[in-house]
Amino acid sequence: MSDNSFLVLFLGPVREYLADEDVSEILVNGPSAVYVERKGRLEKTPAVFPSEASLRAAATNIAKSVGRMLDEANPRLDARLPDGSRVHAVIPPLSRVGTAIAIRKFKKDTLDAGKLLSFGSVSEAGLAIVSAMVRLHKNLMVSGATSSGKTSVLNVLSSFIPAHERILVLEDASELQLQQEHVLPFETRKADKFGKGEVTIRDLLHSALRLRPDRIVVGEIRGGEALDLLQALNTGHAGSMSTIHANSPLDCLRRLETCALLSGIDIPLAALRAQVASAVQGVVHTARLSDGSRKIVAVSEVLPLENGEYRTSDLVRWRTDRVAPDGKVEGSFELVNPPTFAPEAALAGIPLPRN
Ligand SMILES: Nc1ncnc2c1ncn2[C@@H]1O[C@H](COP(=O)(O)OP(=O)(O)OP(=O)(O)O)[C@@H](O)[C@H]1O
Ligand SMILES: [Mg+2]
Known part of the structure; x- marks a missing residue:
């Protein structure tokens, strides 16, 4: 067929x-x-x-x-x-x-890093920074609105995971296409017509932790599974990644907090915030601009809490200069703050773009 x-x-x-x-x-x-x-x-x-x-x-x-x-x-x-x-x-x-x-519609050819570059969805420097974050085992969230390109970007991020690592992929409907050799993909199951047999992302996360993952890739965080993910990230599954619906890198952290509260597990807000801020090290934010183009509009690092509030630092940002008469959005990607992990990258021999 x-x-x-x-x-x-x-x-x-x-x-x-x-x-x-x-x-x-x-x-x-x-x-x-x-x-x-x-x-x-x-x-x-x-x-x-x-x-x-x-x-x-x-x-x-x-x-x-x-x-x-x-x-x-x-x-x-x-x-x-x-x-x-x-x-x-x-x-x-x-x-x-x-x-x-x-x-x-299902696209057979998922986007790779080369295509994101050729579409002008990210700059070479932006790609070098996110690739460094993946190789340095930073936990990353891809945030953005519906259909802004989150899953496509997650697929590209996952392509930077070194080939020798064991990767567990958990999704509601399998979309990601990891090319590495040692990948275990899992899919959730909906309840049958009697309301039985449901297997959720939370269930799969519990199994994943017992299957000796080097990295866990979760297709999307929508609810209480956020808490399970945060706990997994804070207990040594560094280098994991997922996507979440949010309006900005800061909003991504707030959304994670809200989703974690949906788990129904009682946890003091201050403790939860501390968990979010230490579990996630980077946010890659995607957007669909008014001309229909999709871009990585920000790559941000998550900083420690200050007075109980989240803080992020933009490493790369898209800046719109003008909208041309034909509707095309013109602008450029700029390097903003230097990454705090620059010394770590240097030690690991991973090149970073210079400001
Ligand atoms: N950088 C890009 N350039 C052009 N098209 C893109 C780009 N990124 C994604 N797309 C296309 O946009 C559509 C939505 O992409 P994707 O599924 O990655 O978005 P999403 O944010 O994960 O969506 P959802 O909110 O439904 O999960 C797909 O058809 C995809 O091929
Ligand atoms: Mg998606």
Whole structure:
């Protein structure tokens, strides 16, 4: 079965976009409005479905084909298709315009460091700094908004892990493609229709710690697993990495704190903050700019708490100079503060760019 034939079976009206390599997402807002994302920008398309009934049937069939239900009792579907594409669907009356579907097409060629450079998503110096942080076993978080490129950047960061290390990868839906030889990928499992058998990132983290990892890579932190991750990082699993939804490097630390509180384990705020600040050494922040381009807009180091407050120091920052008449965002990456780990890097023989 070719990559998209599976979806084409159900989604005839958007066939053209399923086949179009430039289209990364297809967004169906009821039967008569279909948008696509092409090169980072949303466009409305002329595509329509014959009726809400046929769109709803398409969504139900997608659900059935992966052994799930989409009906009154289960009005939301979160599924990964056999070809790796991700589908989220919500049916009426929750969705008020008719069945809503978002398809994130699976990209076979995940981005590598070379592509990030050629797309202008990061500078050579920025790449040298993040690569040094990975090789020096700093614990890193990749932060950013939805679809800003976090997972892609995490994939690139993981590529800097030396080949001899044992890497455990924990994900909700497998997206990362580590090229090293000694990699153990794990995937969570949703509860079955009886509500049984769920295996969460927290569960997998507990197993991971008993499987002698050198590094732990967690696809995304969304909730209470943050506390388990913080504890793992603070007990000697240096060099681990994950992603989190946040608006800035500082916000990333606050979000980690909030997620850790969701674990339900009672821990005094001061102690939790101390854990966050010592567990995470660096934040790589991603953003999608107004012209649709995605960039690493900041690489920051986490400093010790001051009066109980988080502090970060930007090592690299994107600075926008102007938005050209055609909408293109122009600017440059600048080196801001020197890394505190410069002496450590020198000892390890790892080159850092000079300010
Ligand atoms: N630097 C980049 N340049 C161009 N396209 C990119 C870049 N980074 C990511 N993309 C594309 O943007 C889309 C979203 O990327 P990605 O999945 O990495 O984002 P994300 O922040 O992890 O999203 P989510 O919030 O859904 O987890 C993908 O189609 C990916 O190929
Ligand atoms: Mg992601």
